[in-house]
Amino acid sequence: MTEYDSGARASRDLIVIENLVREYQVGGQTIRALDGVTLTIQHGEFVAIMGPSGSGKSTMMNMIGCLDTPTAGRYCLDGFDVAHLSEDDLAMLRNQKIGFVFQSFNLLPRTTALENVELPMMYLGVPSKIRKQRALEALQRVGLAERVYNRPNELSGGQQQRVAIARALVNNPVLILADEPTGALDSRTTEDILNLFEELHAQGNTIVLVTHEDEVGRHAKRIVRFRDGRVELDTGAQRKVGVPKHVD
Amino acid sequence: MWIEIMRVAWRSVRANKMRSFLTMLGIIIGVMAVVLSSAIGLSAKAGVTKQVENLGTNVLTVMPGSASSGGISRGFGSASTLTTSDATAIAEQDPDVQYVAPLVSSDQQVVYGTNNTNTAIEGTNAEYPDIKNLTMAEGRFFLESEVNSAANVAVLGSQVEETLFSGERVNPVGQTIDIGGIPFTVVGVAASQGTSGFSNQDDAIAIPITTAMNLFTGSDTVNQILVSAKSQDVMDQAQLEVESTLRVQHQLSAATADDFQISNQATILNTLSGVDRILTLLLDGISAISLLVGGIGIMNIMLVSVTERTREIGIRKAIGAKRSVISMQFLLESLMLSVSGAIVGLILSSIGTEIVSKLTQDGNLLSPVAVGASMGFSVAIGLIFGVYPARKAANLKPIDALRFE
Numbered sequence: 035m036t037e038y039d040s041g042a043r044a045s046r047d048l049i050v051i052e053n054l055v056r057e058y059q060v061g062g063q064t065i066r067a068l069d070g071v072t073l074t075i076q077h078g079e080f081v082a083i084m085g086p087s088g089s090g091k092s093t094m095m096n097m098i099g100c101l102d103t104p105t106a107g108r109y110c111l112d113g114f115d116v117a118h119l120s121e122d123d124l125a126m127l128r129n130q131k132i133g134f135v136f137q138s139f140n141l142l143p144r145t146t147a148l149e150n151v152e153l154p155m156m157y158l159g160v161p162s163k164i165r166k167q168r169a170l171e172a173l174q175r176v177g178l179a180e181r182v183y184n185r186p187n188e189l190s191g192g193q194q195q196r197v198a199i200a201r202a203l204v205n206n207p208v209l210i211l212a213d214e215p216t217g218a219l220d221s222r223t224t225e226d227i228l229n230l231f232e233e234l235h236a237q238g239n240t241i242v243l244v245t246h247e248d249e250v251g252r253h254a255k256r257i258v259r260f261r262d263g264r265v266e267l268d269t270g271a272q273r274k275v276g277v278p279k280h281v282d
Numbered sequence: 283m284w285i286e287i288m289r290v291a292w293r294s295v296r297a298n299k300m301r302s303f304l305t306m307l308g309i310i311i312g313v314m315a316v317v318l319s320s321a322i323g324l325s326a327k328a329g330v331t332k333q334v335e336n337l338g339t340n341v342l343t344v345m346p347g348s349a350s351s352g353g354i355s356r357g358f359g360s361a362s363t364l365t366t367s368d369a370t371a372i373a374e375q376d377p378d379v380q381y382v383a384p385l386v387s388s389d390q391q392v393v394y395g396t397n398n399t400n401t402a403i404e405g406t407n408a409e410y411p412d413i414k415n416l417t418m419a420e421g422r423f424f425l426e427s428e429v430n431s432a433a434n435v436a437v438l439g440s441q442v443e444e445t446l447f448s449g450e451r452v453n454p455v456g457q458t459i460d461i462g463g464i465p466f467t468v469v470g471v472a473a474s475q476g477t478s479g480f481s482n483q484d485d486a487i488a489i490p491i492t493t494a495m496n497l498f499t500g501s502d503t504v505n506q507i508l509v510s511a512k513s514q515d516v517m518d519q520a521q522l523e524v525e526s527t528l529r530v531q532h533q534l535s536a537a538t539a540d541d542f543q544i545s546n547q548a549t550i551l552n553t554l555s556g557v558d559r560i561l562t563l564l565l566d567g568i569s570a571i572s573l574l575v576g577g578i579g580i581m582n583i584m585l586v587s588v589t590e591r592t593r594e595i596g597i598r599k600a601i602g603a604k605r606s607v608i609s610m611q612f613l614l615e616s617l618m619l620s621v622s623g624a625i626v627g628l629i630l631s632s633i634g635t636e637i638v639s640k641l642t643q644d645g646n647l648l649s650p651v652a653v654g655a656s657m658g659f660s661v662a663i664g665l666i667f668g669v670y671p672a673r674k675a676a677n678l679k680p681i682d683a684l685r686f687e
Binding site for chain 2: 096099101102121122125126128129130134136140141142143144153154156157158159162201205
């Protein structure tokens with residue numbers, strides 16, 4: 035099993051995207067969902083990726099999540115160039131670097147909250163004793179210590195999303211990637227979940243949140259707005275503070 | 283991790299109990315077909331072996347040849363070419379022959395007191411019990427002197443004895459019975475011999491051949507001549523000797539074909555077991571096909587299962603499951619279906635064979651080969667028919683799988 039330790043911890047850049055292009059073939063036509071995106075996200079940021087439907091934000095989320103590979107351009111996650119990795123390597127990269135939170139929770143049915151949270155560690159090969167201990171800790175962190183043996187259908191939407199966040203946290207990923215995490219929740223629960231994200235951010239986690247709701251995006255510290263496959267607006271594009279190689 | 287994958291697979295088998303059971307049913311039936319058909323084969327084989335032991339493998343049967351009228355053969359046994367003098371010649375001239383018993387038969391009504399039956403009357407000589415390995419339940423077989431004097435003595439088959447003397451509390455030996463209206467003294471009762479080929483030897487009465495010819499057939503032609511070789515090793519020589527003796531007796535020229543047919547019991551039984559082999563092969567073929575159909579059922583359900591759980595596969599892949607892990611999960615599920623089907627099938631068929639072997643008293647009919655083969659075949663089917671669905675699951679793209687509703 036490939037261990038992806040922090041190969042590039044020295045750098046502050048967690049996500050480096052350069053001229054990223056993703057094309058799809060739909061009925062013989064080529065559709066360019068991402069049209070040359072350049073974006074850098076550093077460790078510890080809380081970024082909201084926003085935009086109307088069809089803007090390319092979902093494709094962007096799949097790219098950042100290593101669920102899809104680019105047609106052209108470069109994507110480095112924590113120092114690993116995604117283009118050069120096989121499908122199984124990508125699976126291990128996702129397992130160790132990224133914690134996913136989905137709109138529809140995506141918990142396994144007929145499986146307890148505890149087992150759902152243990153799953154990423156199982157695929158990493160963590161021994162079952164340590165797995166259970168860490169899963170319980172993660173569930174406690176999201177405030178679900180009481181419901182660990184409940185199955186998803188016995189939990190409310192907010193509780194299910196908390197289980198999903200616990201699952202996302204449990205392998206200590208460098209990135210938490212949330213795709214419309216509050217899209218299926220009422221406004222009160224939405225507030226709870228967003229507060230949880232802010233808490234996690236305060237603890238030093240890097241969070242990338244994809245949403246089309248301004249309410250939700252407001253919680254992030256930086257907003258990247260997409261339109262027609264390009265970055266239309268980037269509120270916090272921190273200038274690279276690299277040392278100039280030579281001064282003319 | 284493998285234990286977890288097995289648990290996941292098992293949970294999925296249990297989650298759809300009815301569907302899993304119906305899927306297994308194909309394998310259950312297939313395994314039962316394999317084991318039970320091999321039990322039938324074993325039972326038939328046991329029967330054949332028993333007959334070989336009964337008859338002795340060193341016996342030759344000489345039958346009259348085919349009569350032909352106008353070039354149309356009427357088949358072996360239709361002519362009356364064998365006589366008692368042929369039998370005498372074989373006995374006198376052929377060195378590898380031990381016993382010779384000519385046989386004439388006719389069906390007669392037999393009466394004792396108020397009981398009567400119609401049965402086969404076999405006229406033969408005193409060497410008959412030696413050829414047939416006949417043992418006596420009571421009394422004795424008739425003697426050579428009684429054959430020479432054409433005495434009215436009879437030896438009853440066990441079934442005839444039962445029919446005639448049912449309800450009578452007398453020893454049949456010494457009693458007088460009527461055969462075709464003529465009184466005979468019973469001198470013995472043969473022990474049960476069972477069926478031989480197509481005739482029931484227990485439903486017959488043996489009388490001296492001389493008596494039979496005088497009273498019932500009225501000629502000196504015989505229906506067959508039984509010949510036993512000195513040992514099984516000289517069977518072929520004995521057969522050649524008998525053939526040449528009979529050709530001389532019948533004054534056949536070199537160009538003429540035999541007007542008789544010699545067969546030995548072993549050949550007949552070989553033919554019978556050959557038929558039996560073909561039957562077993564046929565049953566095996568049918569069982570193999572039903573296992574195959576069971577396998578296709580498993581593949582069908584596994585494909586449904588993969589489609590149903592596309593989203594689950596997407597989740598697992600997104601959070602780090604490799605292709606091999608996903609494919610192993612589905613392969614194990616299909617293996618569990620086929621192996622549990624095989625186990626249930628084996629349990630049911632061992633109960634079945636137990637009942638059959640109790641009924642037929644053929645001993646243990648559960649053949650380890652059939653058990654092993656059906657188990658192995660089921661595992662193979664689970665693997666073969668599980669590979670395609672498992673590959674399909676493993677090849678799903680995580681984004682497509684996650685988007686699946």
